[in-house]
Amino acid sequence: MLAGVSQADKALLPYEVLQHELLVHKVELEMQIEELRRSHIAMEEARDLYVDLYDFSPVGYITINRECLISEINLTGAALLGVDRAKLVNRRFSQFISPQDQDRWHSLFLKTMKDTGTEKQAFVFEMTRSDGFTFHAYLDCRRRESLDAPPTLRLVMIDIGKIKQAEAEKSSV
Structure with missing residues (x-):
């Protein structure tokens, strides 16, 4: 768990290191969630287009x-x-x-x-x-x-x- 920790971080107390790592992980997860949300919206728009083209075709x-x-x-x-x-x-x-x-x-x-x-x-x-x-x-x-x-x-x-x-x-x- 401490493999990617810098020298400055090693001087921190163990719970501070853990807190920092959790914060970094939280930010990464929030970024992934935002990307998933954008992908979900794009998929819904594509599905809606398909439904319109399918149902309202001549x-x-x-x-x-x-x-x-x-x-x-x-x-x-x-x-x-x-x-x-x-x-x-x-x-x-x-x-x-x-x-x-x-x-x-x-x-x-x-x-x-x-x-x-x-x-x-x-x-x-x-x-x-x-x-x-x-x-x-x-x-x-x-x-x-x-x-x-x-x-x-x-x-x-x-x-x-x-x-x-x-x-x-x-x-x-």
Whole structure:
């Protein structure tokens, strides 16, 4: 304990040396606490930015587990499906695929979940909202692997209804 003590400090009484060392240690701890506080604030700001970018993105972000249940969804995805986000977690994503696309969705879901590559897959499906309204959605899918959890499917969902409508109007001219 006295290895780093100067000659002047050695002349002090043992409790004075100990008191000095404790004071130095206290100052060092206060500096570390301040650095941790700054790091914590920076991490909170980064998290808040991520949440804003995720939730208020113009596209729907959805994570689906291997049972085809929604495990995560952003506000835009919930709005596209016409359901409150809290009510979508653990709901089957396929219930929003229109009946005529169910078989195709199921086979593509199974194929994408088996694919161990990181290739993304893109599909267009007719979707049915909870209120019965249908829309065409472009789904960009990628399997996500994790060391401590089963694989998931990450989707980007974009409402392409206006594009489909413009194509239909163009072809009818």
